[in-house]
Amino acid sequence: MKKIIVLFLLVLGGCSKIEPSKTEEVNPKAIESKQVEFEFKGKKLLITNHSEKIMTLIETDTTYSIEEKGKWQTIDQISGSLSITYNVLSKEVYEYDLTKELSEIGTNKIKVTVVYTFETGDETNQYEKELIYKE
16 A cells, blocks of 8 residues: 555656746847937937947938927938948947938927847847937
């Protein structure tokens, strides 16, 4: 009888698995987007790449919006026909001069949507950052 009880406990103990401790998986895209700092200094937008990767800033995809009746309306008049990109190296600060765009818009409050990417091997992660500029 003792052998049966021991065998039963052994089988029962072998069938129950201990769950590994659950660790929160960190989304690499969330980490990358937090490693870029945006700051207005006068009419320049300073973009700092704090990551170890090269960031590609897609200036052509940058959009500008003005506020009309409580809603943001995208302005199409500033887009160009050339595709312009800039690489921002690790720990580098890129100065995005908005003087020309701000003078063309003619308002003191705009929303700037900046598009940038990070490449990881065969994968490219694209991000957008919306910022409000107010004189």
